[in-house]
Amino acid sequence: MKNIKIHLYAVLMLLTLTSSCQNKNQDKKMNEPEFEWVENLNCPxxxxIAVYRGGLEGNGFASLSDRLSTGIRGWxxxxxxxxxxxxxxxxxxxxxxxxxxxxxxxxxDxxxxxxxxxxxxxxxxQDSSFFFNGxxxxxxxxxxxxxxGFAPGGVVVIWALGAGKTAEVGRYKGEKYTVPQSEINKLDNHERLLFxxxxxxxxMNNTKVIPLEVREANAGKPIPYGLWDxxxxRYSWRPIFILRTEGEMAMSYIDMFNGEAEYLFDEELIENNFKKRSIPKSFDLGWRDKKGQGYGGDILFDEQEIFNAFQEIYKEDKVTEAELQFSINYTNDYVTVLLKQGEKEIRLSKTKVNIYKSSSLTLKK
Known part of the structure:
Protein backbone atom coordinates (compact mmCIF):
# COMPACT_ATOMS: atom_id res chain seq x y z
CA MET A 1 0.00 0.00 0.00
CA LYS A 2 2.89 2.31 0.86
CA ASN A 3 4.52 1.65 -2.53
CA ILE A 4 1.26 2.47 -4.30
CA LYS A 5 1.04 5.81 -2.43
CA ILE A 6 4.63 6.64 -3.36
CA HIS A 7 3.92 5.75 -7.00
CA LEU A 8 0.77 7.91 -7.06
CA TYR A 9 2.68 10.79 -5.49
CA ALA A 10 5.40 10.52 -8.12
CA VAL A 11 2.82 10.50 -10.92
CA LEU A 12 1.10 13.57 -9.45
CA MET A 13 4.45 15.38 -9.18
CA LEU A 14 5.28 14.52 -12.79
CA LEU A 15 1.89 15.77 -13.97
CA THR A 16 2.34 18.97 -11.95
CA LEU A 17 5.80 19.60 -13.40
CA THR A 18 4.60 18.85 -16.92
CA SER A 19 1.64 21.18 -16.51
CA SER A 20 3.91 23.88 -15.07
CA CYS A 21 6.32 23.58 -18.03
CA GLN A 22 3.47 23.68 -20.51
CA ASN A 23 2.06 26.79 -18.81
CA LYS A 24 5.47 28.47 -18.87
CA ASN A 25 5.92 27.62 -22.55
CA GLN A 26 2.43 28.89 -23.28
CA ASP A 27 3.11 32.10 -21.34
CA LYS A 28 6.38 32.56 -23.24
CA LYS A 29 4.59 32.00 -26.54
CA MET A 30 1.90 34.53 -25.62
CA ASN A 31 4.52 37.08 -24.53
CA GLU A 32 6.54 36.91 -27.75
CA PRO A 33 5.94 40.08 -29.78
CA GLU A 34 4.60 39.69 -33.30
CA PHE A 35 5.39 41.81 -36.34
CA GLU A 36 4.34 41.87 -39.97
CA TRP A 37 7.28 40.50 -41.94
CA VAL A 38 8.41 38.18 -44.72
CA GLU A 39 11.52 36.05 -45.16
CA ASN A 40 13.88 36.69 -48.05
CA LEU A 41 17.08 35.36 -49.67
CA ASN A 42 20.20 37.11 -50.89
CA CYS A 43 23.75 36.42 -52.12
CA PRO A 44 26.57 38.44 -53.70
CA ILE A 49 22.84 29.95 -54.25
CA ALA A 50 19.76 27.77 -53.84
CA VAL A 51 18.34 26.52 -50.56
CA TYR A 52 17.66 22.79 -50.60
CA ARG A 53 16.03 22.31 -47.21
CA GLY A 54 15.10 24.29 -44.10
CA GLY A 55 14.46 27.85 -43.09
CA LEU A 56 13.96 30.20 -40.15
CA GLU A 57 12.71 28.63 -36.94
CA GLY A 58 11.32 29.78 -33.60
CA ASN A 59 7.71 30.10 -32.57
CA GLY A 60 6.78 29.26 -36.14
CA PHE A 61 8.61 28.39 -39.34
CA ALA A 62 9.46 30.38 -42.48
CA SER A 63 10.67 28.10 -45.24
CA LEU A 64 13.63 29.09 -47.38
CA SER A 65 13.70 25.80 -49.30
CA ASP A 66 13.39 25.34 -53.04
CA ARG A 67 14.47 28.96 -53.57
CA LEU A 68 17.15 30.34 -55.92
CA SER A 69 18.90 33.63 -55.21
CA THR A 70 20.82 35.22 -58.09
CA GLY A 71 22.14 38.17 -56.09
CA ILE A 72 21.85 40.19 -59.27
CA ARG A 73 20.90 43.33 -57.28
CA GLY A 74 23.90 43.05 -54.97
CA TRP A 75 24.76 42.00 -51.43
CA ASP A 109 21.93 25.00 -37.60
CA GLN A 126 11.26 57.55 -39.07
CA ASP A 127 9.47 57.01 -42.37
CA SER A 128 11.46 59.21 -44.75
CA SER A 129 9.09 58.85 -47.70
CA PHE A 130 6.13 59.95 -45.54
CA PHE A 131 8.14 62.91 -44.26
CA PHE A 132 8.89 64.20 -47.77
CA ASN A 133 5.43 63.45 -49.15
CA GLY A 134 3.45 64.48 -46.06
CA GLY A 149 22.35 36.40 -47.18
CA PHE A 150 24.59 33.49 -48.18
CA ALA A 151 28.19 34.24 -49.25
CA PRO A 152 31.05 31.92 -50.31
CA GLY A 153 32.79 30.07 -47.51
CA GLY A 154 29.54 29.30 -45.70
CA VAL A 155 29.11 32.89 -44.48
CA VAL A 156 25.53 33.74 -43.50
CA VAL A 157 24.45 37.30 -42.69
CA ILE A 158 20.96 38.23 -41.49
CA TRP A 159 19.53 41.73 -41.83
CA ALA A 160 16.34 43.51 -40.82
CA LEU A 161 15.17 45.31 -43.95
CA GLY A 162 12.52 47.97 -44.48
CA ALA A 163 11.68 50.84 -46.80
CA GLY A 164 14.74 53.08 -46.70
CA LYS A 165 16.69 51.24 -44.00
CA THR A 166 18.65 48.01 -43.61
CA ALA A 167 20.36 46.97 -40.36
CA GLU A 168 22.53 43.93 -39.74
CA VAL A 169 21.29 41.46 -37.11
CA GLY A 170 24.29 39.14 -37.12
CA ARG A 171 26.85 37.06 -38.97
CA TYR A 172 26.86 33.25 -38.78
CA LYS A 173 28.82 30.37 -40.29
CA GLY A 174 27.77 27.17 -42.04
CA GLU A 175 29.89 24.12 -42.72
CA LYS A 176 30.34 22.05 -45.86
CA TYR A 177 27.86 19.22 -46.04
CA THR A 178 27.32 16.21 -48.31
CA VAL A 179 23.73 15.23 -49.04
CA PRO A 180 23.62 11.39 -49.13
CA GLN A 181 23.17 9.94 -52.61
CA SER A 182 20.42 7.72 -51.23
CA GLU A 183 18.50 10.89 -50.31
CA ILE A 184 19.13 12.49 -53.70
CA ASN A 185 17.83 9.37 -55.45
CA LYS A 186 14.46 9.79 -53.73
CA LEU A 187 13.97 13.40 -54.88
CA ASP A 188 11.66 14.39 -57.69
CA ASN A 189 13.17 15.57 -60.97
CA HIS A 190 12.97 19.23 -60.03
CA GLU A 191 14.75 18.89 -56.67
CA ARG A 192 17.35 16.51 -58.12
CA LEU A 193 18.53 19.28 -60.48
CA LEU A 194 20.20 20.97 -57.49
CA PHE A 195 22.73 18.15 -57.48
CA MET A 204 26.66 29.75 -63.79
CA ASN A 205 26.45 30.49 -67.54
CA ASN A 206 22.98 32.06 -67.43
CA THR A 207 23.27 35.83 -67.98
CA LYS A 208 19.96 36.34 -66.14
CA VAL A 209 21.66 34.88 -63.08
CA ILE A 210 25.18 36.27 -63.56
CA PRO A 211 25.48 39.27 -65.91
CA LEU A 212 28.04 38.77 -68.67
CA GLU A 213 30.23 41.63 -67.45
CA VAL A 214 30.36 40.10 -63.98
CA ARG A 215 31.25 36.66 -65.32
CA GLU A 216 34.01 38.18 -67.49
CA ALA A 217 35.35 40.22 -64.57
CA ASN A 218 35.49 37.11 -62.35
CA ALA A 219 36.96 34.80 -65.02
CA GLY A 220 40.22 33.20 -63.95
CA LYS A 221 40.11 34.81 -60.50
CA PRO A 222 39.85 32.85 -57.25
CA ILE A 223 36.76 33.26 -55.10
CA PRO A 224 37.56 36.13 -52.68
CA TYR A 225 36.90 34.24 -49.45
CA GLY A 226 36.73 36.58 -46.48
CA LEU A 227 35.68 39.60 -48.57
CA TRP A 228 32.18 39.72 -47.09
CA ASP A 229 33.62 39.71 -43.59
CA ARG A 234 33.07 49.66 -39.23
CA TYR A 235 34.68 53.07 -38.93
CA SER A 236 33.57 56.24 -37.18
CA TRP A 237 32.73 58.67 -39.99
CA ARG A 238 30.10 61.05 -41.26
CA PRO A 239 29.29 62.70 -44.60
CA ILE A 240 29.80 66.45 -45.01
CA PHE A 241 28.04 68.42 -47.77
CA ILE A 242 29.38 71.68 -49.17
CA LEU A 243 27.17 73.74 -51.49
CA ARG A 244 29.13 76.41 -53.37
CA THR A 245 26.02 78.56 -53.82
CA GLU A 246 23.25 79.42 -51.41
CA GLY A 247 20.96 76.48 -50.93
CA GLU A 248 20.35 73.56 -48.61
CA MET A 249 20.72 69.83 -48.45
CA ALA A 250 17.43 67.94 -48.23
CA MET A 251 18.54 64.38 -47.77
CA SER A 252 21.09 61.68 -48.47
CA TYR A 253 20.73 57.92 -48.77
CA ILE A 254 23.74 55.76 -47.92
CA ASP A 255 24.12 52.25 -49.33
CA MET A 256 27.01 50.41 -47.67
CA PHE A 257 29.16 47.46 -48.74
CA ASN A 258 28.06 45.37 -45.75
CA GLY A 259 24.46 45.45 -46.98
CA GLU A 260 23.24 48.11 -44.55
CA ALA A 261 21.50 51.28 -45.73
CA GLU A 262 20.10 54.45 -44.15
CA TYR A 263 18.53 57.82 -44.94
CA LEU A 264 19.73 61.08 -43.44
CA PHE A 265 17.12 63.83 -43.45
CA ASP A 266 15.76 66.68 -41.33
CA GLU A 267 17.18 66.74 -37.76
CA GLU A 268 19.46 63.75 -38.29
CA LEU A 269 20.92 65.43 -41.37
CA ILE A 270 21.40 68.70 -39.47
CA GLU A 271 22.96 67.06 -36.40
CA ASN A 272 24.99 64.69 -38.60
CA ASN A 273 26.80 62.96 -35.74
CA PHE A 274 29.75 60.67 -36.25
CA LYS A 275 28.59 57.08 -36.38
CA LYS A 276 30.25 53.68 -36.73
CA ARG A 277 29.37 52.56 -40.23
CA SER A 278 30.66 50.23 -42.90
CA ILE A 279 32.40 51.75 -45.94
CA PRO A 280 29.82 53.31 -48.29
CA LYS A 281 29.17 51.77 -51.69
CA SER A 282 27.03 54.62 -53.02
CA PHE A 283 25.18 57.80 -52.04
CA ASP A 284 22.00 59.38 -53.35
CA LEU A 285 21.88 63.11 -52.66
CA GLY A 286 19.04 65.63 -52.77
CA TRP A 287 19.41 69.41 -52.45
CA ARG A 288 17.79 72.72 -53.44
CA ASP A 289 19.33 75.94 -54.70
CA LYS A 290 18.32 79.37 -53.31
CA LYS A 291 15.43 79.56 -55.81
CA GLY A 292 14.02 76.24 -54.65
CA GLN A 293 15.12 74.25 -57.69
CA GLY A 294 15.67 70.65 -56.68
CA TYR A 295 18.68 68.57 -57.69
CA GLY A 296 19.57 64.93 -57.27
CA GLY A 297 22.88 63.15 -57.44
CA ASP A 298 23.85 59.49 -57.77
CA ILE A 299 27.32 58.83 -56.40
CA LEU A 300 28.97 55.44 -57.03
CA PHE A 301 32.36 54.73 -55.49
CA ASP A 302 35.17 52.65 -56.96
CA GLU A 303 35.47 49.77 -54.50
CA GLN A 304 39.25 49.46 -54.52
CA GLU A 305 39.81 53.21 -54.32
CA ILE A 306 37.51 53.88 -51.38
CA PHE A 307 38.73 50.83 -49.43
CA ASN A 308 42.33 51.94 -49.93
CA ALA A 309 41.39 55.44 -48.77
CA PHE A 310 39.75 54.23 -45.55
CA GLN A 311 42.66 51.91 -44.81
CA GLU A 312 45.12 54.77 -45.31
CA ILE A 313 43.15 57.17 -43.10
CA TYR A 314 42.73 54.62 -40.31
CA LYS A 315 46.05 52.73 -40.52
CA GLU A 316 47.64 54.52 -37.54
CA ASP A 317 44.53 55.18 -35.48
CA LYS A 318 41.64 52.72 -35.75
CA VAL A 319 39.29 54.84 -33.64
CA THR A 320 39.83 58.19 -35.32
CA GLU A 321 36.89 60.10 -36.79
CA ALA A 322 36.83 60.96 -40.48
CA GLU A 323 34.61 62.95 -42.81
CA LEU A 324 33.51 62.02 -46.30
CA GLN A 325 33.22 65.41 -47.97
CA PHE A 326 30.90 66.06 -50.92
CA SER A 327 31.50 69.40 -52.67
CA ILE A 328 28.76 70.54 -55.07
CA ASN A 329 29.98 73.07 -57.65
CA TYR A 330 28.54 76.52 -58.42
CA THR A 331 26.44 75.32 -61.35
CA ASN A 332 24.99 72.34 -59.44
CA ASP A 333 26.11 69.89 -62.09
CA TYR A 334 29.04 68.09 -60.49
CA VAL A 335 30.18 66.72 -57.14
CA THR A 336 33.73 66.02 -56.00
CA VAL A 337 34.39 63.65 -53.10
CA LEU A 338 37.28 63.29 -50.69
CA LEU A 339 37.92 61.47 -47.43
CA LYS A 340 39.33 63.76 -44.76
CA GLN A 341 40.81 63.37 -41.29
CA GLY A 342 42.41 66.46 -39.83
CA GLU A 343 44.94 67.77 -42.36
CA LYS A 344 44.96 64.48 -44.22
CA GLU A 345 42.84 64.34 -47.38
CA ILE A 346 42.39 61.66 -50.02
CA ARG A 347 40.58 62.59 -53.23
CA LEU A 348 38.30 59.87 -54.62
CA SER A 349 38.83 60.66 -58.28
CA LYS A 350 37.37 57.41 -59.67
CA THR A 351 33.93 58.13 -58.20
CA LYS A 352 31.12 58.06 -60.78
CA VAL A 353 28.75 61.03 -60.52
CA ASN A 354 25.37 61.57 -62.15
CA ILE A 355 23.53 64.86 -61.47
CA TYR A 356 19.99 65.69 -62.54
CA LYS A 357 17.36 68.38 -61.93
CA SER A 358 14.41 67.25 -59.88
CA SER A 359 10.90 68.67 -59.84
CA SER A 360 10.39 67.17 -56.38
CA LEU A 361 12.59 65.47 -53.81
CA THR A 362 10.72 62.23 -53.40
CA LEU A 363 12.76 59.41 -52.01
CA LYS A 364 13.57 55.86 -53.00
CA LYS A 365 12.06 52.86 -51.31
Missing part, protein backbone atom coordinates in the same frame (compact mmCIF):
# COMPACT_ATOMS: atom_id res chain seq x y z
CA UNK A 45 26.36 39.11 -57.45
CA UNK A 46 28.19 36.35 -59.30
CA UNK A 47 27.79 33.78 -56.52
CA UNK A 48 24.24 32.36 -56.81
CA UNK A 76 22.03 43.03 -48.99
CA UNK A 77 19.30 43.55 -51.60
CA UNK A 78 15.90 41.91 -51.25
CA UNK A 79 14.23 39.41 -53.55
CA UNK A 80 10.79 37.79 -53.31
CA UNK A 81 9.27 36.37 -50.13
CA UNK A 82 6.48 33.84 -49.74
CA UNK A 83 5.04 34.01 -46.23
CA UNK A 84 4.23 37.65 -45.47
CA UNK A 85 2.12 38.02 -42.35
CA UNK A 86 1.93 38.90 -38.66
CA UNK A 87 4.01 36.42 -36.65
CA UNK A 88 6.85 36.13 -34.12
CA UNK A 89 10.39 36.75 -35.30
CA UNK A 90 12.73 33.77 -35.80
CA UNK A 91 15.32 32.74 -33.23
CA UNK A 92 17.17 30.10 -35.23
CA UNK A 93 18.31 29.27 -38.76
CA UNK A 94 18.47 25.66 -39.88
CA UNK A 95 19.00 24.96 -43.58
CA UNK A 96 21.07 23.33 -46.30
CA UNK A 97 22.03 25.29 -49.40
CA UNK A 98 23.93 24.85 -52.66
CA UNK A 99 26.70 27.29 -53.61
CA UNK A 100 26.91 27.15 -57.41
CA UNK A 101 30.19 29.04 -57.78
CA UNK A 102 31.90 26.74 -55.28
CA UNK A 103 30.13 23.62 -56.57
CA UNK A 104 29.42 22.46 -53.04
CA UNK A 105 26.74 22.31 -50.37
CA UNK A 106 26.64 23.91 -46.91
CA UNK A 107 24.58 23.32 -43.79
CA UNK A 108 23.85 25.58 -40.84
CA UNK A 110 22.46 28.01 -35.35
CA UNK A 111 20.76 30.35 -32.93
CA UNK A 112 20.45 33.90 -34.27
CA UNK A 113 20.39 37.16 -32.33
CA UNK A 114 16.67 37.16 -31.54
CA UNK A 115 16.89 39.89 -28.90
CA UNK A 116 18.64 42.29 -31.26
CA UNK A 117 16.12 41.59 -34.02
CA UNK A 118 13.18 42.24 -31.69
CA UNK A 119 14.80 45.48 -30.51
CA UNK A 120 15.25 46.67 -34.10
CA UNK A 121 11.65 45.88 -35.04
CA UNK A 122 10.29 47.47 -31.84
CA UNK A 123 12.31 50.68 -32.16
CA UNK A 124 11.63 51.11 -35.87
CA UNK A 125 12.68 54.36 -37.55
CA UNK A 135 4.30 68.16 -45.51
CA UNK A 136 7.28 67.42 -43.34
CA UNK A 137 5.37 65.41 -40.74
CA UNK A 138 6.87 62.46 -38.91
CA UNK A 139 5.56 58.94 -38.99
CA UNK A 140 7.27 55.97 -37.49
CA UNK A 141 7.62 52.77 -39.46
CA UNK A 142 9.53 49.54 -38.92
CA UNK A 143 11.20 46.73 -40.77
CA UNK A 144 9.13 44.27 -42.79
CA UNK A 145 11.69 41.71 -43.99
CA UNK A 146 14.11 39.25 -42.41
CA UNK A 147 16.77 38.98 -45.11
CA UNK A 148 19.17 36.02 -45.13
CA UNK A 196 23.09 17.81 -61.25
CA UNK A 197 26.49 18.94 -62.57
CA UNK A 198 25.08 20.04 -65.95
CA UNK A 199 22.35 22.14 -64.34
CA UNK A 200 24.85 23.81 -62.01
CA UNK A 201 27.00 24.72 -65.01
CA UNK A 202 23.95 26.12 -66.82
CA UNK A 203 23.13 28.31 -63.82
CA UNK A 230 35.92 42.57 -44.60
CA UNK A 231 32.81 44.50 -45.66
CA UNK A 232 31.55 44.31 -42.07
CA UNK A 233 34.44 46.42 -40.69
Missing amino acids: TGYP GSSGNGLSYGVKPLPSRINCIWVSYAENCTYSI SDIDYEKMVQLFKEGY DGEYKKTTFDTVLV DATDRKNI TYRT
